[in-house]
Amino acid sequence: MGLVETEGLILKSYNLGDADKIIVLLTRNEGLIRGVAKGAKRLKSRFGGSLEPFSVIDITYFQKEERELVSIRQIELVKSYFDKASNPNFLQKFAYLAELLVEFSPPNDPNERLYRMAKVCLETAAENSENLESIVLYFELWILRLGGYLPDWQKCDVCKRELNANADAGLQINFHLLCRECQKARSHWTISSQQRMIFASAQKNSPERFLQFTKNLNNDVREVSVVLRRIISHILGKEMAGEKILTTNA
Numbered sequence: 001m002g003l004v005e006t007e008g009l010i011l012k013s014y015n016l017g018d019a020d021k022i023i024v025l026l027t028r029n030e031g032l033i034r035g036v037a038k039g040a041k042r043l044k045s046r047f048g049g050s051l052e053p054f055s056v057i058d059i060t061y062f063q064k065e066e067r068e069l070v071s072i073r074q075i076e077l078v079k080s081y082f083d084k085a086s087n088p089n090f091l092q093k094f095a096y097l098a099e100l101l102v103e104f105s106p107p108n109d110p111n112e113r114l115y116r117m118a119k120v121c122l123e124t125a126a127e128n129s130e131n132l133e134s135i136v137l138y139f140e141l142w143i144l145r146l147g148g149y150l151p152d153w154q155k156c157d158v159c160k161r162e163l164n165a166n167a168d169a170g171l172q173i174n175f176h177l178l179c180r181e182c183q184k185a186r187s188h189w190t191i192s193s194q195q196r197m198i199f200a201s202a203q204k205n206s207p208e209r210f211l212q213f214t215k216n217l218n219n220d221v222r223e224v225s226v227v228l229r230r231i232i233s234h235i236l237g238k239e240m241a242g243e244k245i246l247t248t249n250a
């Protein structure tokens with residue numbers, strides 16, 4: 001493969017020995033990459049502060065065909081969110097979202113829409129740090145949608161008719177919905193028309209407009225997010241660490 005240049009978003013970093021670091025990043029052109037930054041732990045490192053989580057960077061690295069870890073040659077900082085990451089709520093939520101990106105991105109499988117979605121969510125969250133629950137929901141929904149995992153909440157799963165916009169619908173164990181007529185007994189978990197509007201709005205709008213739409217709907221945002229997290233756990237076959245933290249803090 002040789003030398004590669006692309007833009008990327010730093011998700012995590014680990015120490016490697018006394019001097020080096022391993023960086024996990026989502027890149028625009030090459031998908032998820034793990035790379036070694038030589039000498040990154042030294043005080044006067046050529047990487048400076050560009051390796052902080054959630055930094056947007058231009059990166060040049062060398063990839064050998066048989067190696068999983070690439071060798072990072074150069075990093076230029078495009079945008080830093082270091083000041084935002086000092087807010088514990090921001091840090092916690094984006095650490096969870098970074099984990100989701102790692103779980104849902106197979107290595108070296110680029111997905112430019114996923115990359116752009118992650119970047120615009122980060123930008124929007126940096127300017128609206130009081131409404132992070134909505135950004136998390138937006139992110140969860142889009143990661144599922146881009147992976148082809150998002151259920152269609154417009155239609156009844158059994159009779160396939162459009163759901164009545166003003167009525168509740170029953171949530172099934174497969175995360176699809178049932179209309180009133182198709183529910184034999186009342187489902188113990190209903191999805192309200194308001195919650196379905198939130199679900200539809202996230203699919204139609206930018207994160208910024210979605211934040212405006214959900215401004216006074218915190219409880220419904222939380223309810224929809226709980227369902228999305230159940231879908232995520234179901235797909236991954238495990239609960240995400242961040243999920244528990246989010247649920248207890250909600």
Ligand SMILES: [Zn+2]
Nearest residue numbers: 156159179182
């Ligand atoms: Zn039906």
